[in-house]
Structures are given as structure tokens and as C-alpha cells.
Amino acid sequence: MSRSSPARAPPPDESSTNDSEDSSTTSPRRWSDERRNRESSTGSAGTRADEKRVLVITGLAHKNHRHYGPLADVAGKTTLVALEPRYDVDDARYVTVPEIGPRLLRVVLMLFVALYEGYRNEYDAVASISLFPYGWYALVLKAVYGYPAHLGIIGIDLDHHAEQFYGPVPRWAFRRFDVVSVPGTDHARRLAELGVPPDRIERLTNAIDVDTYRPLEDDAADGTEDATGPVDADYDFVWVGRFGPEKDPVRFVEALDALEGTDREFRAVMVGDGQLRSEVEAELAARGLEDRVDLPGWVDEPLSYYRRADAFVLTSERDALPLVMLEAMATGLPAVVPAVGSISDVVDDGENGLLLTDRNPVRFAEALTRCLDDPAFRRRLGENAVVVRSQFSLECAGEDWRCILSTLEG
Structure with a gap:
């Protein structure tokens, strides 16, 4: 018809x-x-x-x-x-x-x-x-x-x-x-x-749902969280995604290994699951990082992990404009990310995150080191990152x- x-x-x-x-x-x-x-x-x-x-x-x-x-x-x-x-x-x-x-x-x-x-x-x-x-x-x-x-x-x-x-x-x-x-x-x-x-x-x-993904201090101001002052993060870095080749979780392990070589203390969490999980576990064990990196598996809502971390890291080989990156930035985390897909539309290097043109693990480790060594700089990036709430x-x-x-x- x-x-x-x-x-x-x-x-x-x-x-x-x-x-x-x-x-x-x-x-x-x-x-x-x-x-x-x-x-x-x-x-x-x-x-x-x-x-x-x-x-x-x-x-x-x-x-x-x-x-x-x-x-x-x-x-x-x-x-x-x-x-x-x-x-x-x-x-x-x-x-x-x-x-x-x-x-x-x-x-x-x-x-x-x-x-x-x-x-x-x-x-x-x-x-x-x-x-x-x-x-x-x-x-x-x-x-x-x-x-x-x-x-x-x-x-x-x-x-x-x-x-x-x-x-x-x-x-x-x-x-x-x-x-x-x-x-x-x-x-x-x-x-x-x-x-x-x-x-x-x-x-x-x-x-993103900006009523959900917002800085912790906004919740405190609204009375949805206790306003007890700054809280030390459980993790220096959070990685969230599918453990698949395009997200390249092993690259994050390699970056942490390079960071380990600088004798700095750190804690990280990798939230997610997928076909490369066993490889990630093996790499962590082989590099002696299993005590520094938590693997909670897949979670439907990663908000609590954003809130417990100081910086968000993405290691994708290919990506479009990752939702998890936008969510993390909306909660006040600086993004340490590669310049793939349309990520550079959002992340301005040195302003609201660190944008890497080279996915070499050493380059990632250098960016992570900067986050560890300069908390004031990291916090400024996070404060600027929340502008995504008005754009997305x-x-x-x-x-x-x-x-x-x-x-x-x-």
C-alpha cells in the first residue's frame, strides 16, 4: 500500500x-x-x-x-x-x-x-x-x-x-x-x-543526565550528601569501559607499569568487563600491579567510582565521543585521553584535561605523573571540566x- x-x-x-x-x-x-x-x-x-x-x-x-x-x-x-x-x-x-x-x-x-x-x-x-x-x-x-x-x-x-x-x-x-x-x-x-x-x-x-553526574560539592549544597569538607579519594585514576580491543585496557596497564617505574605511589580502578579481562589480569600480575589496581567488574552505574577518583583515564584505540568521559568530566574529573574520534571537540589540553596525540604508554605515564605531582593543576582541570554539563x-x-x-x- x-x-x-x-x-x-x-x-x-x-x-x-x-x-x-x-x-x-x-x-x-x-x-x-x-x-x-x-x-x-x-x-x-x-x-x-x-x-x-x-x-x-x-x-x-x-x-x-x-x-x-x-x-x-x-x-x-x-x-x-x-x-x-x-x-x-x-x-x-x-x-x-x-x-x-x-x-x-x-x-x-x-x-x-x-x-x-x-x-x-x-x-x-x-x-x-x-x-x-x-x-x-x-x-x-x-x-x-x-x-x-x-x-x-x-x-x-x-x-x-x-x-x-x-x-x-x-x-x-x-x-x-x-x-x-x-x-x-x-x-x-x-x-x-x-x-x-x-x-x-x-x-x-x-x-548525560546532569542531575546525576555533577560534582560532589553540588550534592552537598543540595543536602543530598553530607557537607563534611574535602574527602580524600580512594583512587588516583579511574578507567571505565568495555574490556575490548577498541578500548585497549591493556594500554592502561602498560601506562601504569611505566608510572610504577618512577617510584610514585598510586591507586587505580578499572571498571568494566569483556573479552580482554583475563589478559588484563595476567598483565597486572606479570607487572606486579595487582595490589595497586582494583577490578570490580561490570557495574550499571559507575558514578560512585567517579566520585572516589581524582582523574579519569581513557586509552581507546578508536572511539567516537565516549559517554563515560563526559560523565566523569561532569562530576569534576580531569580527563587524560588520546586524541581519537571527536574527543578533541571537548578536551582542551591543559584546560580541562590532558589530550595526548601519542598513545605510547610512556606519554600516558607522563600525563599521569603530572596529575600526581601537581594537585592544584589537576583540581583546576577538574573545575574546568564541569562545563560539559551545560554542553551535553x-x-x-x-x-x-x-x-x-x-x-x-x-
């Missing part, structure tokens, strides 16, 4: 969108500002964001609130076709994939549930995050019903899928979406190089969704 395409606003002035060299290097926040200006100038010809009906295809489960809660706040009607829903998105309607058979069967069934929902009700757009499979499903709904389609890029889309032998297929798919959203400038540049028109690339804030809030994500919905119509 065919569907008429939703009403479209007139396209923006080509002079404002066709300068690919300029647009591909423009910061994501500036893109959003430009889109807001365009929306205010053309919005009367189209459908306002708060009147839009958006169909979401998601398998994110516990992450639905962070990714799609801001969308539901600004759209007129949001419906989630959800694989494993937790009903925590206010003002959204859920359509649940039946719990039949193994997960793989349910993933396949999800497409048919989404198609049926698109048949039963009219929508103005379809949204997805992650190309495999949810982005592909969004493209199917676009082909069948004419709904403008959105894809939210995650790291694996560009860092893995687009680089494999089948890479031409996902690269072709990126160009089929009406909007592709990214967390920062690195992915925006790479998408533009793959032929995605810059005027279809939008920022989508990797949002759920409200910022909501404004980004307004721009995405405007571009979907344009």
Missing part, C-alpha cells in the same frame, strides 16, 4: 548548504545554530517539530531514555518499535516485538512489526541509531511509505562496517538517509568524505532533535 510523502518545506537557499568544504569542517554546535536559524525562517511552510509524528526503531533497551527521551520531549508524537523496551521514555508510545524464540529471530521480526506499525498509522519521519540492523529497517520504511529517514551514527558504523570488504554497501546506505547525525566533527568530516551531503549531517548530543545535557539533545526534524522536512 503506497503512502503519500509528508508535506515538505521548501529547500533552504542552496548558497547556505552547498559549500561542502566549509560545512564539512564546521563544528557540530555551529551546524545546529545554523539549522535553528533556517528552521525559524522556513518553519511556517512546514510542520513544526512539536507536531511531528516520529516512528523510532530501536533495540537500545536501557539506553532508550537517553537517546530518545529528548526526541519525545520535542516531537508531537513518538512511537518506539522496541526490541527490549524499558518503559522509561515519557510521552512515548511503545510497540513491543513479541518475545518469540531467540533474539536473532526477534530482530528479524522487528522489521515486520515496524512495517505493520507504519501501515496502521501515518508518520512524518522514521528515526534509528546504528546502521545494523535498525538503520536498514528505517530505509525499508522510507522505501515503502516515503517517510524521511534518520540514522544516528555509532562508532562501529564508520570504524568497522565502512572499512570491511562489504564497506561499499554501508557507505552507499549512509547516502540514502535524509539526515545522518553524529556526535562530533570527526564523524562529520568522514561522512562528508564518503559523499554524504554536508547539509544532511547534523549533530546529536551524546547526552538532555536539553541540548532535545534542541538537536528539533534541528534534525527540521532537516528531515527540508
Whole structure:
């Protein structure tokens, strides 16, 4: 059954969108500002964001609130076709994939549930995050019903899928979406190089809950924590993430080993789990660091570990814009991080963290030494780091969704 395409606003002035060299290097926040200006100038010809009906295809489960809660706040009607829903998105309607058979069967069934929902009700757009499979499903709904389609890029889309032998297929798919959203400038540049028109690339804030991730003294001021003065940290350094190759947890062990060689005292904690855990344990034992580094395993909420540490460390070989880094900075921790992905959009070396262009363990050890030897400098970095709370809030994500919905119509 065919569907008429939703009403479209007139396209923006080509002079404002066709300068690919300029647009591909423009910061994501500036893109959003430009889109807001365009929306205010053309919005009367189209459908306002708060009147839009958006169909979401998601398998994110516990992450639905962070990714799609801001969308539901600004759209007129949001419906989630959800694989494993937790009903925590206010003002959204859920359509649940039946719990039949193994997960793989349910993933396949999800497409048919989404198609049926698109048949039963009219929508103005379809949204997805992650190309495999949810982005592909969004493209199917676009082909069948004419709904403008959105894809939210995650790291694996560009860092893995687009680089494999089948890479031409996902690269072709990126160009089929009406909007592709990214967390920062690195992915925006790479998408533009793959032929995605810059005027279809939008920022989508990797949002944090600023009511949860905030400095301990803010809790004390609100009476949610005892205001008993400064508390000595249990750990000098906290590392949080999946113990997988892309996060490179062994690199952190190597950095600590190099730090050990300077005869400085320190304590560290590595929060997480994954395929490289046994290798991490073996490396710690081989280097005599097992008494200096705690391995609590996977925790659903790492806030307490941020609060018990003096600095956050990331050793990723590849990354986009890590949520754990933003969370740690929001609680007042300086970030010692490599210049990969869009991290340099956020971390300004010597201002709110230490940004390393070289992932050599010795370079990491030098940065960690600086944190240990100069507490005043470390504290200043942490005080500056909390500005991320005003840049990566759920409200910022909501404004980004307004721009995405405007571009979907344009």
C-alpha cells in the first residue's frame, strides 16, 4: 500500500548548504545554530517539530531514555518499535516485538512489526541509531511509505562496517538517509568524505543526565550528601569501559607499569568487563600491579567510582565521543585521553584535561605523573571540566532533535 510523502518545506537557499568544504569542517554546535536559524525562517511552510509524528526503531533497551527521551520531549508524537523496551521514555508510545524464540529471530521480526506499525498509522519521519540492523529497517520504511529517514551514527558504523570488504554497501546506505547525525566533527568530516551531503549531517548530543553526574560539592549544597569538607579519594585514576580491543585496557596497564617505574605511589580502578579481562589480569600480575589496581567488574552505574577518583583515564584505540568521559568530566574529573574520534571537540589540553596525540604508554605515564605531582593543576582541570554539563545535557539533545526534524522536512 503506497503512502503519500509528508508535506515538505521548501529547500533552504542552496548558497547556505552547498559549500561542502566549509560545512564539512564546521563544528557540530555551529551546524545546529545554523539549522535553528533556517528552521525559524522556513518553519511556517512546514510542520513544526512539536507536531511531528516520529516512528523510532530501536533495540537500545536501557539506553532508550537517553537517546530518545529528548526526541519525545520535542516531537508531537513518538512511537518506539522496541526490541527490549524499558518503559522509561515519557510521552512515548511503545510497540513491543513479541518475545518469540531467540533474539536473532526477534530482530528479524522487528522489521515486520515496524512495517505493520507504519501501515496502521501515518508518520512524518522514521528515526534509528546504528546502521545494523535498525538503520536498514528505517530505509525499508522510507522505501515503502516515503517517510524521511534518520540514522544516528555509532562508532562501529564508520570504524568497522565502512572499512570491511562489504564497506561499499554501508557507505552507499549512509547516502540514502535524509539526515545522518553524529556526535562530533570527526564523524562529520568522514561522512562528508564518503559523499554524504554536508547539509544532511547534523549533530546529536551524546547526552548525560546532569542531575546525576555533577560534582560532589553540588550534592552537598543540595543536602543530598553530607557537607563534611574535602574527602580524600580512594583512587588516583579511574578507567571505565568495555574490556575490548577498541578500548585497549591493556594500554592502561602498560601506562601504569611505566608510572610504577618512577617510584610514585598510586591507586587505580578499572571498571568494566569483556573479552580482554583475563589478559588484563595476567598483565597486572606479570607487572606486579595487582595490589595497586582494583577490578570490580561490570557495574550499571559507575558514578560512585567517579566520585572516589581524582582523574579519569581513557586509552581507546578508536572511539567516537565516549559517554563515560563526559560523565566523569561532569562530576569534576580531569580527563587524560588520546586524541581519537571527536574527543578533541571537548578536551582542551591543559584546560580541562590532558589530550595526548601519542598513545605510547610512556606519554600516558607522563600525563599521569603530572596529575600526581601537581594537585592544584589537576583540581583546576577538574573545575574546568564541569562545563560539559551545560554542553551535553538532555536539553541540548532535545534542541538537536528539533534541528534534525527540521532537516528531515527540508
